[in-house]
Amino acid sequence: MSTDILPGVVAVVLVSLATLAIGTFGLRISRTTSDFLVASRTVRPRLNASAIGGEYLSAASFLGVAGLLLTFGAEMLWYPVGWTAGYLVLLVLVAAPLRRSGAYTLPDFAEARLGSAGVRRLCSVLVVAIGWLYLLPQFQGAGVTLRATIDAPPWAGSLVVALVVLASVSPGGMRSITFVQAFQYWLKLTALLIPVFVLLAVWMSDGAADPAAASPPSWSIPIASPGGGIGLYTTYSLIIATFLGTMGLPHVVVRFYTNPDGRAARRTTLAVLMLLGVFYVLPPVYGALGRIYAPRLIENGSDVLVLELPSLMVGGVLGAVLTGLVTAGAFAAFLSTSSGLTIAVAGVLSQDVTGRRWGTRRLGGVAAFRVAAVIAVVVPLLMSLPAQDVAVARTVGLAFAVTASTFAPLLMLGIWWRGLTPTGAVAGLLVGGLGSGAAVAWTLGTSASSGWAAALLGQPAAWSVPASFLTMVVISRLTAATVPAHAGRFMVRLHTPEAVDLQR
Amino acid sequence: MSDPLPRVRVTGPPRRRADVVRPAGAREIDAESALGEVFMRSLLREQLVLALRVLAALVLTLGLLPLAFHLFPSLGDVRVGPLPLGWLLLGVLTYPWLVLLGWLYIRRVEDNERDFADLVSVLPEAPE
Numbered sequence: 001m002s003t004d005i006l007p008g009v010v011a012v013v014l015v016s017l018a019t020l021a022i023g024t025f026g027l028r029i030s031r032t033t034s035d036f037l038v039a040s041r042t043v044r045p046r047l048n049a050s051a052i053g054g055e056y057l058s059a060a061s062f063l064g065v066a067g068l069l070l071t072f073g074a075e076m077l078w079y080p081v082g083w084t085a086g087y088l089v090l091l092v093l094v095a096a097p098l099r100r101s102g103a104y105t106l107p108d109f110a111e112a113r114l115g116s117a118g119v120r121r122l123c124s125v126l127v128v129a130i131g132w133l134y135l136l137p138q139f140q141g142a143g144v145t146l147r148a149t150i151d152a153p154p155w156a157g158s159l160v161v162a163l164v165v166l167a168s169v170s171p172g173g174m175r176s177i178t179f180v181q182a183f184q185y186w187l188k189l190t191a192l193l194i195p196v197f198v199l200l201a202v203w204m205s206d207g208a209a210d211p212a213a214a215s216p217p218s219w220s221i222p223i224a225s226p227g228g229g230i231g232l233y234t235t236y237s238l239i240i241a242t243f244l245g246t247m248g249l250p251h252v253v254v255r256f257y258t259n260p261d262g263r264a265a266r267r268t269t270l271a272v273l274m275l276l277g278v279f280y281v282l283p284p285v286y287g288a289l290g291r292i293y294a295p296r297l298i299e300n301g302s303d304v305l306v307l308e309l310p311s312l313m314v315g316g317v318l319g320a321v322l323t324g325l326v327t328a329g330a331f332a333a334f335l336s337t338s339s340g341l342t343i344a345v346a347g348v349l350s351q352d353v354t355g356r357r358w359g360t361r362r363l364g365g366v367a368a369f370r371v372a373a374v375i376a377v378v379v380p381l382l383m384s385l386p387a388q389d390v391a392v393a394r395t396v397g398l399a400f401a402v403t404a405s406t407f408a409p410l411l412m413l414g415i416w417w418r419g420l421t422p423t424g425a426v427a428g429l430l431v432g433g434l435g436s437g438a439a440v441a442w443t444l445g446t447s448a449s450s451g452w453a454a455a456l457l458g459q460p461a462a463w464s465v466p467a468s469f470l471t472m473v474v475i476s477r478l479t480a481a482t483v484p485a486h487a488g489r490f491m492v493r494l495h496t497p498e499a500v501d502l503q504r
Numbered sequence: 505m506s507d508p509l510p511r512v513r514v515t516g517p518p519r520r521r522a523d524v525v526r527p528a529g530a531r532e533i534d535a536e537s538a539l540g541e542v543f544m545r546s547l548l549r550e551q552l553v554l555a556l557r558v559l560a561a562l563v564l565t566l567g568l569l570p571l572a573f574h575l576f577p578s579l580g581d582v583r584v585g586p587l588p589l590g591w592l593l594l595g596v597l598t599y600p601w602l603v604l605l606g607w608l609y610i611r612r613v614e615d616n617e618r619d620f621a622d623l624v625s626v627l628p629e630a631p632e
Contacts, residue, residue, distance in 0.1 A: 077594035081566070088562060088602050092555035092609050212588050220588035221580040223570050235570040263614065270606045277599030284595040416552055488536055488544075495548055497617035500624055502530050 007324030008149030015187070015331045016164045022183055023168035023176045043178055043258040049271030051178045052255050054185030054332075055340035056083070056272075057279060058134075059141030060396035062188060062333040065280075067302030069287025070294070073219030076287075078235060079397065080280035082242025084273065090247040091269040096262035097415045097494035098253065105347050106253050106407060113414045115484045116422035122429055124352045126406055127250040130399055131345035132380045133440070134249070135338060137395040139384035141303070142334040148304040149327045155385055161331075162381045165338045169346070170370040177339050178258065184336040185275065191329025192282040195310050195322045199289055202313050211291040219291075230455045233462060238397070241461035245400030248407025251340035254347060261498045289313070306330065338377075345376035398440040405432030405464040409472055415494055417473075418487045424476030432468025436460045529624025547620050551613065558609045566598060 043051070061080065068076035103109040106127055111120035139158040146157035168180055203209070212220055218227065224234035246252060259265040283306070290297060290305045293313050297305050307330060310322035349372035354363060363371065406429050413420045413428075439460035456463065476483075484490075496502055533540035573579050573590065582589040587596075 074588065074590040074594065077591065081594050081598050084599060084602055085562065085566065088606050088609075089559065091606050092558045096613075208586070210586065212583075217580055220590050221573050221577070222590040222594055223573050227574075232570060232574050239567065239570075263617075266610050266613070270603070270610055273599075273603050273606045277603055280599065281596060284591065288591075416548070488541075491548065492533060492544060495544070495551065496533070497621055499617070499621045500530055502534055 005150040007320045008146075008327045011324040011328035012146070012150070012160070012331050015328045015335065016160070018183065019164055019168050019180050019332075019335055022180045025176070025179065043260075045259070045264050045267040045271055047178065047182055048255065048258060048264075048268045049275055050182035050185045052181075052252065052268065052272045053275040053279070054181035054183070054188070054336045055251055055255065056276070056337070057185065057188055057333060058337035058396060059138050059145075059330065059333050061279070061283070062192070062330050063141060063145070063303050063306050064396070066283040066286035066290070067297075067305045069284055070290040070305050071298055071302045072225065073215060073287075074222040075218075075224045075231075075235065077222055077284065078238050079242065080283065082239055082400075083246065084276045084280060085243050086246025087269055087273050087276065089243050090252075091266060091273070094247050094411050094415055095256060095265045095269045098256050098411070099259050099265035100262045100494050100496075100498070101490075102493070104254075104257060105344070105351065106248075106250055107348055107352065110410060110414070110425070113484075113487075113490055114420065114422045114425055115486065116425075119422050119425050119429075121352070122426055123407075123410075124348050126429065126433060127348045128345055128376075129437075130248075130402055130406075131250050131341045131376070132383070133402065134251075134396060134399045135341050135345075135377075135380035136384050138334050138338045138341070139381055140395075142331070143384070144303055145307065145327065145330050145334070148307050149323070157334075158381055158384050161334045161338055162377050164335055165342055166373060166377050168335075169339050169342050170373045177343060181336045181340065184332040187332045188329045188336075189275075189279055191325045191332070192279070192286075192306070195326060196282055196285050198318065198322060199309065199313055200285070203289060203292070209292050211288040214291050214295070226450070230452060234455050234459045237401075237455075237459035237462035240465055241397065241401040241404045241459070243404075244408040244465060245402075245404035245461070247411055248403030249399075250344035250348070251337070253407075254344045255340070263498070342373055342376045346372040349375055395444070398443065401459070401461045401464065402433065402436045402440060404461050405436040405468045408465065409468045413469070413472055413476075418491060419476050419480065419483055420472065420487075421476045421479045421482045422484070423479045423482060424472045424474075427475040428468045428472030431471040432464050435464040435467060439464070529626075533624065543620075543624060547616070550616050554609065554612055554616065558605055561605060562602075565601065569593065 061083065065076065065080050068079065098109065101109050101112060103112050107120045107123040110123045111117065139161060142157035142161040143154035144157070146152040146160070147154050169177060218225060221227070222235070224231045224238070256265050256268075259268055286306050286309055290302075290309055294305060294309055297308070306326055307323065310326060311319045313319075314322060346369055350365070350368040354368040354372045354375070409428055409432065410425055414425070439457040443458045492502060529540075529543060533543055569590075579589055584592050
């Protein structure tokens with residue numbers, strides 16, 4: 001064991017221990033099923049916003065964005081911008097009504113709104129599929145991080161993350177994980193912020209070289225390469241996927257049910273916008289400084305830019321401390337996003353699979369949740385072991401395209417349009433899910449190629465989202481006789497402020 | 505054998521609660537009457553129009569950036585201090601703009617909800 005791996009080892013151990021300690025603290029106050037799934041709906045906006053921020057800023061945000069900015073430049077700024085703007089869209093279209101619907105999970109919402117068990121089952125399948133598609137890059141990113149910082153074999157990082165997530169999620173559920181994730185947001189912010197000050201000071205004392213001078217002109221233009229019509233299409237498709245995809249992410253949606261009421265749900269969302277805005281100013285600094293100080297990472301290995309830049313720019317003890325800090329932040333990113341996704345997937349699995357009667361036995365609520373959590377972690381862990389080479393931010397971006405083409409239309413039409421029917425919803429979910437899913441499978445399965453076909457499949461949201469919307473509306477119109485009888489009453493529940501005394 | 509114990513009448517609190525006085529507008533909505541329907545439709549339309557306005561502001565600013573850089577490629581050379589224009593707009597200025605839009609939205613939407621609550625509570629008593 002050499003000394004330059006020491007900061008990484010210390011960081012990983014400390015973050016894991018802190019996570020487990022805070023999770024155990026939450027265990028003392030978690031008792032009921034409602035505690036496990038929605039923290040008994042008592043989380044105040046400020047704590048809740050930190051927890052959402054902690055859970056949302058994944059490996060893709062912490063490592064991936066800076067690396068993509070280093071290699072491709074301004075066009076990649078659309079990722080953090082879209083991931084933040086997605087919360088504004090969520091705020092104005094779904095935040096308060098979603099909370100007022102009173103459901104536990106996305107499938108619960110679909111069933112309550114449309115009164116159909118079929119829609120519920122389809123939503124459950126989609127939540128689990130999207131959750132696993134999103135967990136996969138988290139586990140892989142953990143492998144990359146441990147390999148870069150402490151030379152561990154790639155499977156080691158995935159395994160450590162999986163074990164810590166299970167250990168912190170299954171005892172205390174949502175209630176304890178809320179504190180863990182709030183802590184992890186502030187840890188991640190600190191881990192990027194403090195090194196930025198040091199690195200900028202070093203850059204100034206070195207004469208403040210211009211990063212743009214060392215880059216091709218396209219580095220300053222926020223349109224996807226190769227520019228022209230294809231570049232414009234790719235950019236707008238990414239904008240659609242990220243702006244609309246956020247509202248359908250299962251681990252984000254489940255957090256909204258932990259707010260006390262609709263008004264608090266809105267205030268939480270505004271606080272999240274602020275927290276994300278503060279965080280996302282930082283990765284571009286790493287990307288720009290990397291152009292000057294880490295040119296060898298531009299072509300390959302850009303995912304480790306954030307981890308290696310401090311030691312490349314600052315030597316000695318300070319460099320080692322900063323490396324330890326960013327490693328801790330990266331590890332917190334894997335842990336928090338993975339635990340949020342595990343809760344969301346396990347919540348659905350425990351209601352629809354493990355909580356059912358199997359033969360003569362039936363598990364209780366909490367036991368069913370724990371079994372479901374194990375399933376939710378083990379499957380993507382096994383999937384991540386053979387494929388270690390998929391780019392982190394790319395896979396996460398594809399998950400956004402799938403949610404934007406499935407849950408976004410379901411939520412928007414379900415909340416604002418009485419005419420949605422169960423048949424229309426199923427048809428739209430299938431068209432959007434199969435369309436974007438096929439594009440994702442093709443993109444993950446083939447190596448990069450260029451041209452219109454690759455652009456249309458690599459960034460499917462611009463056609464799959466309208467297709468899904470259109471299908472839902474047209475099929476609902478054709479089956480207008482089956483509009484649920486309680487649709488009007490449900491609208492009252494979704495949209496009227498809690499201050500008005502109504503039968504809900 | 506001694507005298508039988510005198511009979512005692514056992515009573516509980518009255519089963520029927522006194523009618524809670526609820527605003528007439530709320531009763532109209534609960535009864536899904538034509539008037540209640542009018543209330544709900546106006547609330548929904550108002551909230552949706554507000555949401556669409558915020559989204560329009562978002563699309564007309566952020567959404568036009570790629571098009572602007574596509575139509576005027578020379579924007580890529582513009583510098584503001586040490587930063588290229590594209591990096592400044594997307595990397596820094598976007599975030600305060602998003603927070604401002606969100607803040608304005610929350611102010612307006614809570615006004616709307618307060619107006620709605622006032623409307624359904626001051627409605628004059630409808631003849632039964």
